[in-house]
Amino acid sequence: MKLLVCISKSPDTTSKISFTEGNSKFDENGVQYIVNPYDEWYALVRALELKEAGGGTVTICTVGSVADDSVIRKALAIGADAAVRIDAEPTDAYYTAMQIAEYAKANEFDLVLTGKETINYNGSQVGGMLAEALDVPFISLASKLDVNGSTATVETEIAGGVQVCEVSIPAVISCAKGMAEQRIPNMRGIMAARTKPLTVVAPADIQALTSFENYDLPPAKAACKMIDPENMDELVSLLHNEAKVI
Amino acid sequence: MSTLVYINSSNGIGKAALEVVSYAKKLGNDVVVVANGNADEASLASLGEYGASKVMVDRSVEGDSQQVTRMIASAAEATGASTVIFSHDLTAKSVAPRLSVRMKAGLVSGAVAVPEGNTVKVNVFSGKAFGHVKINTDKKIISLLPNSIQPEGGGSACSVEDFASNAGDSSIKVLETKKPEGEIPLPEAELVVSAGRGLKGPENWGMVEELASELGAATACSRPVADIGWRPHHEHVGQTGVAIRPNLYIAAGISGAIQHLAGVNGSKVIVVVNTDAEAPFFKAADYGIVGDAFEVLPRLTEAVKKFKSSN
Numbered sequence: 001m002k003l004l005v006c007i008s009k010s011p012d013t014t015s016k017i018s019f020t021e022g023n024s025k026f027d028e029n030g031v032q033y034i035v036n037p038y039d040e041w042y043a044l045v046r047a048l049e050l051k052e053a054g055g056g057t058v059t060i061c062t063v064g065s066v067a068d069d070s071v072i073r074k075a076l077a078i079g080a081d082a083a084v085r086i087d088a089e090p091t092d093a094y095y096t097a098m099q100i101a102e103y104a105k106a107n108e109f110d111l112v113l114t115g116k117e118t119i120n121y122n123g124s125q126v127g128g129m130l131a132e133a134l135d136v137p138f139i140s141l142a143s144k145l146d147v148n149g150s151t152a153t154v155e156t157e158i159a160g161g162v163q164v165c166e167v168s169i170p171a172v173i174s175c176a177k178g179m180a181e182q183r184i185p186n187m188r189g190i191m192a193a194r195t196k197p198l199t200v201v202a203p204a205d206i207q208a209l210t211s212f213e214n215y216d217l218p219p220a221k222a223a224c225k226m227i228d229p230e231n232m233d234e235l236v237s238l239l240h241n242e243a244k245v246i
Numbered sequence: 247m248s249t250l251v252y253i254n255s256s257n258g259i260g261k262a263a264l265e266v267v268s269y270a271k272k273l274g275n276d277v278v279v280v281a282n283g284n285a286d287e288a289s290l291a292s293l294g295e296y297g298a299s300k301v302m303v304d305r306s307v308e309g310d311s312q313q314v315t316r317m318i319a320s321a322a323e324a325t326g327a328s329t330v331i332f333s334h335d336l337t338a339k340s341v342a343p344r345l346s347v348r349m350k351a352g353l354v355s356g357a358v359a360v361p362e363g364n365t366v367k368v369n370v371f372s373g374k375a376f377g378h379v380k381i382n383t384d385k386k387i388i389s390l391l392p393n394s395i396q397p398e399g400g401g402s403a404c405s406v407e408d409f410a411s412n413a414g415d416s417s418i419k420v421l422e423t424k425k426p427e428g429e430i431p432l433p434e435a436e437l438v439v440s441a442g443r444g445l446k447g448p449e450n451w452g453m454v455e456e457l458a459s460e461l462g463a464a465t466a467c468s469r470p471v472a473d474i475g476w477r478p479h480h481e482h483v484g485q486t487g488v489a490i491r492p493n494l495y496i497a498a499g500i501s502g503a504i505q506h507l508a509g510v511n512g513s514k515v516i517v518v519v520n521t522d523a524e525a526p527f528f529k530a531a532d533y534g535i536v537g538d539a540f541e542v543l544p545r546l547t548e549a550v551k552k553f554k555s556s557n
C-alpha cells in the first residue's frame with residue numbers, strides 16, 4: 001500500500017505566543033518548531049503500523065521552505081521512507097491543499113493521512129480540501145483505522161459518541177487521538193533519517209483564497225479571586241450572582 | 247442576495263443551529279437554511295424565529311461529506327447564495343473544506359465574531375490568540391465556533407420545503423453508531439467538572455461525578471488521567487484532546503499545564519481547586535481555592551444542593 005502522510009510544523013506547545021510588525025506576523029524569535037502533534041503521533045505512526053502489518057511505503061509531504069527540513073528529518077527519524085517538500089510558503093489551507101493535491105494526483109496513493117488540525121491555525125481544513133480536489137471520500141477525526149484490501153474501516157468521533165464506517169480507498173483520512181501511540185525516535189532512526197531521500201519540488205501556480213491580516217492577544221485575565229476552602233457557599237453565591245453561570 | 251446556513255438536523259435542532267441562523271441574520275441578507283437529517287417540520291420551521299426566511303430540507307442525504315457537499319452546493323446554486331455558514335462542529339470539519347474547493351470560496355473556520363467587511367476574527371494558536379482573516383473571494387464560507395454568540399429569537403416560524411438536491415450516493419457505509427446513554431456530550435456541555443492526577447486514582451472519581459450530577463455538568467479530565475486509563479479517552483481535554491468552551495469549567499487536582507489550558511481557555515469562567523498555591527492554573531482562573539480536592543469537592547456539592555433547594 002502506498003501511503004502519503006501530510007506533515008506540518010507547529011511551534012513547540014510551550015512556546016510563548018507573540019506577534020511583531022504591527023501584530024501582523026507571528027514572532028518566531030526563540031520559538032522551537034516541532035512536528036504538529038496530530039500529524040506525528042497519530043497520522044504518521046498509524047501509517048507506519050499499517051505498512052509494518054501489510055507492506056508498502058510511507059511518504060511524507062510538507063508544503064514549506066528550507067527552514068522546515070529539520071522538522072521533516074524528525075518525521076523521517078520516526079520511520080517514514082521518503083519525504084517530499086513542496087517549496088513554498090503555505091499561505092492558506094487552500095493553497096497548501098492544492099499543492100499537495102497536485103503531487104498526490106501525479107503519484108497515486110492508496111491512502112492519504114493528515115492530522116486533525118494544525119495546533120497553530122486550528123483550521124481543520126487541509127484534509128477535506130485535498131479530498132475534494134482528488135475527488136475521493138474524506139473521513140475526519142478518525143480515532144481508529146484499519147485497511148483490508150480496498151476497504152478501510154474507520155472509527156470516528158461523532159457528537160457525543162463514536163461511529164464505525166467503511167469506505168473504499170483511495171481516500172483521505174484526518175487522524176485524531178486514539179489512532180496510535182506516540183513513538184520516540186531511536187538513535188538508529190535518527191541516523192537513517194540523514195540519508196533518506198528528501199525531494200524538493202517546485203510549487204504549482206495556485207492562488208490563495210484567504211489571508212491573515214493581523215493578530216491580537218486576548219485581554220489579560222483579571223486576577224483570580226481566592227475563596228476560603230471552608231466556605232463553598234460563597235463560591236456558589238459568586239457563581240450565581242457575579243459570574244451568572246449557574 | 248442571500249446567505250445559506252447549513253444544519254444537520256439528525257439530532258434535532260440544538261443551540262448551535264440557533265446560533266448559526268442568528269449569526270447569518272446579522273450579515274444583513276436574506277437567510278435560507280439547507281438541512282439534512284430527520285428533525286420534524288415544526289422544529290425546522292422554528293428556525294424562522296431566529297431569522298431564517300425558509301428551510302430547504304433533503305432527508306435523503308446522510309452524513310457523508312461528499313454527499314452533503316453536493317447538497318449544499320446545489321442549494322447555493324438554487325438560491326444564488328454567495329455566503330455559506332456552518333457551525334464549527336464535526337460535520338463542518340469534513341464538509342466546509344470540500345465545499346470551499348467546490349465553490350472556490352474562501353473558508354474561515356472557527357469564527358468567533360461577526361465579520362467586519364471581508365475580515366473575520368478567529369481563534370488561533372489553540373485559543374492563545376485571535377487572528378483576523380480576510381476572505382479574498384466573492385463567495386465565502388464561515389464556520390462559527392459554538393458558544394461565540396447568543397441566539398436571538400423573536401421572529402416567526404418560516405416555511406419548510408422539500409429539496410431534491412440530487413446529492414448522489416453516500417461513499418461511506420456506516421456499520422455502527424455508539425452513543426453513551428444519558429451523558430452530556432462534552433463539547434456541548436455548558437458546565438464541566440474536570441479532574442487530574444491530583445485525585446490519585448480512579449476510585450476517587452465519585453466526588454467528581456456527584457458534583458457534576460448536582461450541577462447538571464459533564465465530566466472531563468487531564469491527559470495523563472486518560473492515558474493511564476483512569477477515565478475514558480473522550481473525556482481528555484486539551485491540546486491533543488477535545489477543546490471545549492463551557493460557561494463554567496471547574497478543575498480539581500489539575501496543574502494547569504499550557505497544553506491543558508489550550509483546550510479550556512475559551513471557558514467563560516474557570517474555578518481551580520489545587521493544594522499548591524503556586525499551581526500555574528491559578529493564573530488562568532477566575533476563582534481559586536487553595537485546598538484539598540478530597541474535602542473541597544464534597545463541600546461544594548453540599549453547597550450546590552443547598553443553593554438549589556433554596557432557589
Ligand SMILES: Cc1cc2nc3c(=O)[nH]c(=O)nc-3n(C[C@H](O)[C@H](O)[C@H](O)COP(=O)(O)OP(=O)(O)OC[C@H]3O[C@@H](n4cnc5c(N)ncnc54)[C@H](O)[C@@H]3O)c2cc1C
Binds near residue numbers: 037482
Ligand atoms: C505535546 C503535548 C500535548 C499535551 N496535550 C495535553 C492535553 O491535551 N491535555 C492535558 O491535560 N495535558 C496534555 N499534555 C500534558 C501536560 O503537559 C501535563 O503533563 C498534564 O496536563 C498534567 O496533568 P495533571 O495536571 O492532571 O497532572 P499533574 O501535573 O501531576 O498535576 C496534578 C496537580 O494536582 C495537584 N494536587 C495534588 N493533590 C491534590 C489534592 N488532594 N487536591 C487538589 N489538588 C491536588 C497538584 O498540586 C498538581 O498541581 C500534553 C503534553 C505535551 C508535551
Ligand SMILES: Nc1ncnc2c1ncn2[C@@H]1O[C@H](COP(=O)(O)O)[C@@H](O)[C@H]1O
Binds near residue numbers: 064090116122
Ligand atoms: N504546510 C503543510 N504541509 C503539509 N501538510 C499540511 C500543512 N499544513 C497542514 N497540513 C496537514 O493538514 C492537517 C490539517 O491542517 P489545518 O487545516 O491547517 O488545520 C495537518 O494536521 C497536516 O496533516
